[in-house]
Amino acid sequence: GAGVSQSPSNKVTEKGKDVELRCDPISGHTALYWYRQSLGQGLEFLIYFQGNSAPDKSGLPSDRFSAERTGGSVSTLTIQRTQQEDSAVYLCASSLHRGMNQPQHFGDGTRLSIL
């Protein structure tokens, strides 16, 4: 497709379950970013990938969060043992290359609700 694709668009799960969120960036984009958007915290940067490598994981909220990217394309954000405070919209973005002079193109997000 032409844009960043995220799936699922909505996910409802019970507290304590694991969830996996997927991001398919724009073809040819080497940099990929994950953000979280919640009512209390606004938009928070979580992690970025250059190729398959994530140099800095300090933005992930806790050790229950992990992310990987394979083949320099699709990325998955995994949340283990979900908690209610994990409820948010998770946005993915991609850019042609790493760097702030490269505009980030966002997907429509995955709305995650933890019951």
Next chain:
Amino acid sequence: AQSVTQPDIHITVSEGASLELRCNYSYGATPYLFWYVQSPGQGLQLLLKYFSGDTLVQGIKGFEAEFKRSQSSFNLRKPSVHWSDAAEYFCAVGAQGGGADGLTFGKGTHLIIQP
């Protein structure tokens, strides 16, 4: 660390009237500045960006923004708003280096258009 302040949580403007959304940033070097718009249930769309050069930048949908270093501001303007401009607007600042390639967003301004 960089930060962004959008002082107005909500703004109501009559259709056809002019618009100015305020954004103040804090960053120790020359910032990369962005304005994004988000419609309900959708991701963020880039309106315009400033990296260097001319301090008045033009964007899509008739928007423009002016970078004022002395005021640490990057206000968004539009001469005449349309009902379709109703959305959430986010100002963001970017830094590079040290793995901090994510954008730092303001809390957003919700724009309401009155008929």
